[in-house]
Structure formats: structure tokens, C-alpha cells
Amino acid sequence: MKAIIFDMDGVLINSEVKYQELFMQFFKDRGVFIEKEELLFLIGCSRKTEDEFIASRLDMSVERAQDLKKTFFENHKVDYLKIRMPYVLELLAYLKNNEITMALASSSPMDNIEDVLKQCEIETYFKYIVSGENFKRTKPDPEIYEYTCKQIGVSKDEIWVVEDSEYGIEAAKKAGLKVMGLYNSKLYQDLTDANLIISSLKQIMEEDIW
Known part of the structure; x- marks a missing residue:
């Protein structure tokens, strides 16, 4: 080699486990319950795929989903x-x-x-x-x-x-x-x-x- x-x-x-926890909290804050299994396909995916998933589950535009996710993660910094x-x-x-x-x-x-x-x-x-x-x-x-x-x-x-x-x-x-x-x-x-x-x-x- x-x-x-x-x-x-x-x-x-x-980070994958940490991100799963944060995404579940993100949806919970918006009154949507997400099973861990529903998030497994996001492992290794692009940010675009994440945004499209959020938009589909919250019935909003991808642009709005991006803004919400950005704000959430800015308030939940990962060490x-x-x-x-x-x-x-x-x-x-x-x-x-x-x-x-x-x-x-x-x-x-x-x-x-x-x-x-x-x-x-x-x-x-x-x-x-x-x-x-x-x-x-x-x-x-x-x-x-x-x-x-x-x-x-x-x-x-x-x-x-x-x-x-x-x-x-x-x-x-x-x-x-x-x-x-x-x-x-x-x-x-x-x-x-x-x-x-x-x-x-x-x-x-x-x-x-x-």
C-alpha cells in the first residue's frame, strides 16, 4: 500500500450517530417523530440529499429546509x-x-x-x-x-x-x-x-x- x-x-x-440524534431532535422540535431507521439512508449522503429529505417530510421548499437546518446546527454546535x-x-x-x-x-x-x-x-x-x-x-x-x-x-x-x-x-x-x-x-x-x-x-x- x-x-x-x-x-x-x-x-x-x-459523527453519524451524533448527527442522527440531532436530526431526530430537529424534527421533534417541529412536531414530527422520526425513527432512527428512517435516517439510515442519509449516512454518507450529500447535504443536498439531506435538504431534500427535510423538505419532503416538512412539506416545504428545499431552500426553506436549508435555512432551517443551517439555523438549527448553528445553535447545536458539535464538539x-x-x-x-x-x-x-x-x-x-x-x-x-x-x-x-x-x-x-x-x-x-x-x-x-x-x-x-x-x-x-x-x-x-x-x-x-x-x-x-x-x-x-x-x-x-x-x-x-x-x-x-x-x-x-x-x-x-x-x-x-x-x-x-x-x-x-x-x-x-x-x-x-x-x-x-x-x-x-x-x-x-x-x-x-x-x-x-x-x-x-x-x-x-x-x-x-x-
Whole structure:
């Protein structure tokens, strides 16, 4: 392995569970009860998909949904350092010491990515940072991974991806990449298409994938 591409939400930070809780509160505040299962398809999706879901459930325009969501999350700031995944620092230092190129490919907007990396004190590790907001199609479309691979400039056979969602795994596989699926018992994601399923980032330092 010469390079590794990380998804962000659910991989570097345990944000998917936190976002689920916040979305349920968002709807509850507006008198709408949402089951956790109804939110599972949002894992790994774009902000546009989130906005369209809110608009459909609250019977309003997408623009109005965007405004409501923006205001809500501004009033419910997430402390990303508190939800940084275990072993993130150790893993990134390990990969750096082994001269593995690190990239980040996330469906999140760039301002959110930068905020997360800064709060988690890991912004210096990634040579390439790619946001899904720069593409017409997001995961499970492989475009973001195809682009990131071109930026890295090594054979796809030498690249691994770390993902936590079905959308992300599908996108990476469509791009011809090997994928590690990071299992989270609270998210009910089907990771069976991943080449390797791990339960902790620590395992990446132990697996014989070099």
C-alpha cells in the first residue's frame, strides 16, 4: 500500500450517530417523530440529499429546509474533538512514519471538513483533501474517488479506502479500489462488499496489507 483515502464522517469522527440524534431532535422540535431507521439512508449522503429529505417530510421548499437546518446546527454546535474516533492520532502518525500518502474524500462541504480537521488536530496529515461539493454526483457515484486517485497519482492497486457506509463502499468499489469497512454497531450499515471489515482503526496498524 502506497496511499490510503479516508472518508471523514463515521471514520475519523463518530459523527453519524451524533448527527442522527440531532436530526431526530430537529424534527421533534417541529412536531414530527422520526425513527432512527428512517435516517439510515442519509449516512454518507450529500447535504443536498439531506435538504431534500427535510423538505419532503416538512412539506416545504428545499431552500426553506436549508435555512432551517443551517439555523438549527448553528445553535447545536458539535464538539468534533470529543467525537474523534479512537486511535485516529496513532494511526495517522503510524502511516506518516511509514511514508503512506494520506488523502481525505468526504461528501461534506469543505468548510465543514476544515473545521473538523482543525478541531481534531489532524489537518497536517492529509496531502489531498477532496469535498463532494465540487462534484455534480456524490457517493455512491465513484467520481470523488476517481478524482482523488488522479490527485494521488499511484496505481489503484496500491491504494486502500476506509469507509463506514454502504454508499461509500459502493463508490470506492466502482472506482476499482480496495475498501476497508469500519463497522459501527449503531449504524446498521451493510459492509459485506468491503474487501476487509474492521471494528477499530487500530486494526489498520495490525493488518498485513502493506
